[in-house]
Amino acid sequence: MIWWLRSRAAAVLVACTVLTSLAGLAVGNVEIPVPALTGRSGQFLLAGLIALLPAVLWANGTGRAASPAEHTAVRAVHRWDAVLAVGLAGAALAVSGLAHVVGFTGIAGAVGRNTAVYLGIALLLTPVVGHRVAAPLTAAYPLVCAGVGGRADGGAEPWALVLHRPDSAPALAAGVAVLAAGGAFALATPPAAGGVRWLRTVAAQFRL
Numbered sequence: 001m002i003w004w005l006r007s008r009a010a011a012v013l014v015a016c017t018v019l020t021s022l023a024g025l026a027v028g029n030v031e032i033p034v035p036a037l038t039g040r041s042g043q044f045l046l047a048g049l050i051a052l053l054p055a056v057l058w059a060n061g062t063g064r065a066a067s068p069a070e071h072t073a074v075r076a077v078h079r080w081d082a083v084l085a086v087g088l089a090g091a092a093l094a095v096s097g098l099a100h101v102v103g104f105t106g107i108a109g110a111v112g113r114n115t116a117v118y119l120g121i122a123l124l125l126t127p128v129v130g131h132r133v134a135a136p137l138t139a140a141y142p143l144v145c146a147g148v149g150g151r152a153d154g155g156a157e158p159w160a161l162v163l164h165r166p167d168s169a170p171a172l173a174a175g176v177a178v179l180a181a182g183g184a185f186a187l188a189t190p191p192a193a194g195g196v197r198w199l200r201t202v203a204a205q206f207r208l
Contacts, residue, residue, distance in 0.1 A: 123182025
């Protein structure tokens with residue numbers, strides 16, 4: 001257990017998640033302009049991008065430490081990794097919940113929700129494409145949301161969860177659901193070794 005905590009730098013990841021959540025609360029409703037392919041001209045909350053950091057660090061950290069020995073070990077290391085990711089999301093949700101209680105009602109919901117969404121996506125992708133590929137794919141999600149997730153009336157598509165209002169209860173519920181689905185999938189499925197073998201298998205099936 002100690003070697004796993006050290007190899008994953010779990011304490012650093014937890015601290016980074018808490019600091020990231022606090023940074024998201026600090027920047028508040030600051031928006032950055034982004035190009036939009038559909039809908040209105042994009043305005044993306046800076047807090048929505050900051051919340052991406054824990055998921056990218058988790059995917060990169062677990063992928064860097066992974067080895068063939070871990071894939072064949074008696075203990076299911078990937079399950080510990082999944083629990084770590086869910087714990088990070090839980091920490092972000094706890095910080096945002098506490099911030100909401102003390103008065104940060106404007107942005108608090110988005111910080112915890114978006115962190116949960118990004119970690120949930122990373123958990124869903126890792127068993128399919130591996131840690132190293134999951135990190136950039138997860139980072140691409142907010143860019144896709146900004147480009148094609150907005151609506152002309154100022155709203156957002158249902159799947160573009162990070163663009164929804166910070167106080168949107170359905171978006172928060174959907175974010176938690178994504179996290180739960182990703183955690184369950186990652187617990188049951190070991191991460192792919194880079195994803196190349198899986199992609200080749202899928203391509204071969206389509207050729208048939």
